[in-house]
Amino acid sequence: MDLPAELKLLLQYMVMLPRGHMFEKDWLVMKWMNEGLTHTPYPGDIIRGEFMMLQMWFRRKREAEVYFSELVDRNIITRAAPNWQHNLDEAEPCQWKVNHCMLQFLASISSRTHFVVTGAVLGGSLWGAEEDAPLLDFDIARRDYSTNAERGIEFIMPDVRCIGLSFENELIRSRGDEVETEEMAKKKQEEIAQKKRGTKDMVITRPPLIAYPAPENWIPRRLALHGRVTTDALRRYDWSTIRSLAVSGEQQINLLDCFTYLVVLDLEQWDDLKDEDILQICNSKMYALRHLSIRNTQVSKLPPQIKELYSLMTLDVSHIHINELPSEVFQLQFLIKLDLTSTKIGKVPKLIAGLQNLQYLLIGGDGIAAMLTAGIRLPDKIVKLATVNLSDCSMGFVKALWTMRFLSVLAITCSSYQCTDKVYQEALLSLIETLWLLKSLTIHCQLGCSMEFLDLITDPPKKLEKLKVETGRFVSVPQWIDGLQQLAFLQITVCKLEPGNLEILWCLPKLKSLVLGLEFIPREQIAFECEGFHELMEFSVDCPVPWLTFRHGAMPKLTYLQLKFCSGPGRGYNVPSGICNLRMITEVVLCYNEKWCANSSSVKRTVEAVKKEVAKHHNPINLVINGTRHDVPEFNELEMPSD
Template identity: 40%
Template structure:
């Protein structure tokens, strides 16, 4: 007999009440343990203080929920809370109870004196509760708009069932038709100021740290969320008018948030207390000044869980001085925000601190952060600041797992950083040229999973790469290593790369003389052949290096998704591509390209981005027919002469075409043709040296491309044209019957919706 609706409601109500009772009693226990104990920076005391407040907020959240907000996910959340509180947390509280033989203070002191610096039991239990506290269920009842809640809950089913959204309001569809996790990620993206260029990995690493999923970092779920936002054009590429659109060694294609979406999600984030930005805080501060009796407005920001401050507003700084910021878990500050009166010391329980681009943040401010005893801080970014030194006090950031010091003037890693258990370390764009010796990294190598070195911008990384210690095998758990400088290392060091069996992303620098030295070539082949999990391989070569020896790779790489070689060249398209069936990103330079070579490239069934260099002048047109390239979305070609012909229905999903060419003597017919046959094309970019703008071959190529783009208007396409990074506002329309130009302006292009089902394949290195 199936239970009735009333019986189910009674059971759900009982489960929630049981969870409330347990949480409330645990909060009372924390309060009792704190009575008569002096408050301070002690780790265990701070854990108890945090628990007392956080449990109060969770109890209030569950109490505010009516049965209409209770669903399977809510009950699962309550069950996990109950299990954690009655299990690990209860045991940890027993261990920390001052009534036991050792006092709370003595136990805390012992914890700090331990040589292994492992987090104690109470800190681990608190971290788990902190993760559960930020479950999406926490905000479900705050989405009081029934339409929003309905869209968020049912969007997944709608998208899978082929529903017809025409009968719905398109404004609602754009903003609310996401699964709830995707919707929260959209809300979280307002932590970036509008117009800020960010990297996919950087965003997702911050988000998983902030939501407590650090143990698995970026999983498939986060990639799905990101892909849905790209598919809906909430976030878009920012590098389409750049000369170098290809991803670099860390897969860092840049993105930003659509302006209207940024405004909308900033407003919605503030409404439910998810994120407060400078703009929303300034509005609330102004309202509080105008109406001091408005207690509802004032109470909205009593629990400031996330703050993103981009601009200097004296009202905001004054407001922050009067708020309880002890439960704020994420803080992002950038721009010209004044630091003199900024209450950094009040953010004691931060999990994520991002000061990237904060103009006023200097060495002494980093010391302030470290001395504030932010025991729960997992993620710290000082990227693009004036910091020149990592202080010894950084070891007091007890839980730190992600450190981004890129684009700073930091010259060395202090000994004290080795006491941390970092999982991700970003030192790109710093003057650091040599990592410390292995005796100092015994703790660092045991947990480090991502190590980013050298320059951030492709070719520059070959000039500024940081040297690794010789005993590379210590970094056993590395999954991402970019960029390791091999130019001055012995062949044995290159061979040792193969011992890093968990590597999925590898970027190296390689000199001209190494490509002609059989020992070095065999060492590199040996290493790559042993990296069975490798998904991305990037090799920055010396100019003109012959890389044909890579064709001797002996095993099929079914998992390899990205293959990139810069400056080096191949005699023809590598035969090894027959085995790399999963490649979605390829960048190579070849000395010939015939029908057989094109057939190999067409055989890459999931190829989405192709960057192809031609180190020769073609004697006939390179014809791209309607076979193969079914998934290709972005095509860049670097060559003396872009003599390309695109047949009807060629590259059906191509949205971006880039051509960089030189001033070479050519026949009048050796110009691109058939661009109008690219049915999904959204953008075309031409690059050439402006010194040769009046060269006849340059002028013929530009005019031919303009005519092809103009033809697209007759097929309802409106691709935009960029020449040397500048968008061309007027492209003549061509009458297909007469072949003459009509002189009508093409106007502003409309971006065609990319068919992005799995953004991870084109952006992950």
Template identity: 35%
Template sequence: TSEITMSEDGEDQDEQELVRNIDQYLQDRRYLIVIDDLWKESDWDIISSALPRNNRGSRIIVTTRIRSVAWYTCCSNGLMHEVKPLNELDSQMLLLQSVFGSKNYLWPDNLKQSRDEILRRCQGIPFFISGMADWLREQEVQKFYSNGSLDCLVEEVPQFPRLLKQFEQTLYPTYDDLPYWSKVLLLYMSMFPEGYMFNKDSLIRKWIAKGLSGSYEEAEACFSMLIDRNVVTRAINIWEPTTQVEENCRWQVNYFMLQFLAYRLDDKGFACASGMRCASPEAMGNKKLRWLSVNQPDRELEMLLSRRSNLSHFHNARSLSISGAVDDLLFPLDKFIYLVVLDLEGWQCFKDEDMLLICSSRMLLLRYLSVKNTRVRKLPAKIKELRSLETLDMSHTEVSELPSEACELSRLEMLDLRSTPVRQLPEQIRKMRSMRHLLIGDYGDGRNGGTTIPDGIGCLLDLRTLATVHLSVCSARLVEALGGMEKLTELAITWSFHQCSNRRYQEALHCSFQKWRGLKSLSIHGGQGSCVEFLDSLPDQGRSNDLEKFKVTGGGRFVRLPQWFQGLDCLAFVEITVLRLVTEDLSILTNLPSLEHLSLGLDFLPEEAIVIGRAGFRKLERLCIGCRFPWLTFSQGAMQRLRYLEMKIGGHPVSRSGSVLAGINNLCSVSEVSIHYNVRYSNNRGVILTIETVRKEVAEHLNPISVFVNGIQDQDENFEAVAGISGDGGVEGLH
């Protein structure tokens, strides 16, 4: 390499000279270049400029931890492969091989609990499995020398280490590469208990309440950055199909990353106590405890509290999170009067008396209060005393009434009453002029018949989010009043068969829709047999060009694709069912430049193959097709970013050509295919042929693809996923 990297006088070359020399050296050569652990798009620009496109069949392989960088490097003619975690069987085999040196060794009974715990925490990531295997092997060797025989190993599960050194060294670059403000937001997540699953919106509101972020948009950008770097991942079983989509899924942080963040908090001088790590009373010294999180009985935390019998020390606490079966006697809530964030989601011991205690404790700084998924049944009138409250989450509780006094919370911006028996909102809600987000009802199931909203809600002119409104318990006048909320960006409604045939309701919704010029998300849950065809007649000037999500579920049907979809450059999510699909409609979908998720129900039997060509669908990553007869053909080069393909099929005849599906092996980036059908069609020839065709084409594909049939993964060797480190992207380009 010296002839490339050194100048004539023996000095190191500058960047431009190095680029020229590399280009000249490789100009007439066929080359294979491997670039490992790329972090920045700008670095790729420099590297790629030095690699000549000489049409000699050269290859470039890039690995990166950042998904956006992976896509950037293959934006022209490259392919991206996201390495998946190991499946359950391979994870066990790797751990067994690493601990005992053989895959044929039988696990000792006393280590099976340790094995299961290790695999649960490692989540199929080989690096973590190997590291924990080294630690476990070291523990067992020590016991062997202490007892003289493996038969004498103690039965207790070993105490798991806090954080292995090699894990810290590997995780640090991901943390260090983040902007400073993102690091602060990430450190707050160290308070999460192990295995904690969270909603994106609730986390962002905690960030804002704590003053860690100035706006929702800024915090959302940070959250997306953490997803891009795989710091935050979907909270799904890694060995099940990924049926969740980003809009409604829950998220989690890996166990070892939580450990790493807890240590970083110490380095930053924060004093905290959580389920991941609780400083001893001696280690705390004179530090002021700011963040406190507990989700299970903790002896160290109990000791810390008992040492500080004078709870004035905890007047410095600004964030308190309690969940699980934690003893309520340890936390006299009325003493934590300077809290800003109080998160009691899932606290099994929380009662109505505790709710009254909070409201009577003069927590004048409290901005965020969540009693989600607790046993509380009543919201006291004294809730009005929490005068600084901005977010109140009572979802998934048995609270059946919102007292009118709650409407005196003049700063309240977000109220969540979803999955509660609340049937009626008080008339005084019109006074809550600061309200930005109102979440009610039980989307789609109609358990309580919907929550009645007073017509005066039209006074909330700054409302951004309203979901889910059951129009069956609302007047047409209210639907008209909704049109006055010109700042509305997200709306979810249920639409019954009666209203879809009521002309006044149709005209009211049609008129309101034209006024929501800033609307970004519209979800309509239609009753059985309901038709929303009247929405197809919107004029171009009567729609929101900012629309990012359009979703019609339940029995809602369109005769054909709404023509006003054309030109919606921001539309990224579409879920819709149509009674026919003509070439022009497919062309509209194909040319939506931002479309990432398409769930398309075809309520008809195609008479010819639906051909997906090479052009269009440039950003589509998830495609869900619901059709009894999935006569689809994917042309070569089609849907180059598609990673997930789902088909919901029914009993159907075999097509004239003898094949119901073709071209899955032309989907260059697909990594998962899922097929769903009713078990009563198990012997249907069309269903059998569809599954056989999918398996055959997947077996011929160059990439490893997971195939799920009714939620069960194929275990044939043709479909076993290639093992790798979760989140590392690989890209290959042809030069």
């Protein structure tokens, strides 16, 4: 592959992922960083000084994000959108995946470089035998650890990746269709065994097709156990050199204390993980562990011994049935990321102030924002804070957010009272204008809340890439939005479109996703001309009667169009038109309430009009109506009855 050396290294790390695994961008970026796979060394090894270390950490993270974007641009990493549920909001936890064929290719590359050890050698049906039959059978009476007596050999088959052990890098090879017999293999192994004092033969039960030698001083560093592996199979090896371990699926392993020198431990979706296993990890003296993830497991509590993992930088306990954190968690002085998303932890305690290096605090989830204990003080180095309920927070807490000069992602929930109280309005305005590094701002409020006070913003953050105001509404498009030249995602609801409002939107040079709510019935068609929206790829409109017209050449890069509508007064001509002029469109989604609007004449006219537009398009288009895909026959004007 024609890739830079840094990208090749990061790609080989993908072999650690189980087949079909979906992940989030931040999840992978943080693992790259904790593994030390990014080009820039860890900041503490270069310079001293708190501020400079943070700047170096940000530079390192931006570098990893650039690598991620390049892999996306090369279509190696693709977005996962199952069941037609398209996620317009990139700043939300968007799921990504690696193509299965690409993953197999990466496995073959990684096997040649011996970058990752997988669990295939420890058990599985790689050779078409019984499911639990072992691949290799080693009979080694005495092992000499002094001079690298055991070194790795990688055996490669199509769609197979595994690693075995041998002596002195001797190979058992096959050339073409010629496969060495078991007698030939034994003869070679006898010659090798004579070089070793007091060792017996190593018997290979099934001859491999191809074998690749490990480097002279090769030491296994990364182990991925995603197949069915037993404890007895693990006991045959010494895993003290492993620095990264990933386990998932149905695994019955009770040897976690053997991996003493781990740096990254990813136990996400391990079905058999129990509270006792977490206690075993904490008592295993894993002093070098930086990354621990028990996401989507059956763990129900964290033990107080969690403080023994004092080098932790990332702790992910999201999507588990945990309702509180032990106070010892807040003694982890090096903790950078704490993910409590979609847990039963509804309130963040005051002890959070003890995590002075904390930069990512993710709480709430599933549409619920977490509360903050009264009088709480958050660490001032936080970079990402989401999602916090400010409803019961004092004015002093809102003002304290002004001091978070590194904050780049902020998601808050406001009450209707805070949106109307002038004191709170001024505090929120000052907060938005003070956070000059802010790149993502999400404001959740109660249904129908007026956000008109945000029109008074005079100096918005120039680096803002995402602005999402959910449920709240503006009178019209705020004028200050035209100064957000970096804006890529915008969600806004307006009560009317004044002259020049569309120009504010289509002049945004980097806008890729637009979610536009129109809380009115248009009296005239809303026309989108060929000017502007040159980078827009996703467009969602929520309007009672979507009287939209797309002119020839409009939105040249648009691939996804979503129309949300309901029953309303209308005539036969106030329906969407010009969809056939969107030359790059690939998917059109219609959403309406089937229970209340299925028999509405205006809804029926809108659906039929869209179907005709889709049928007239020269490219095949996926038409999805209320989550169901519809096949639309090709439109033929000659078959239409004449008036």
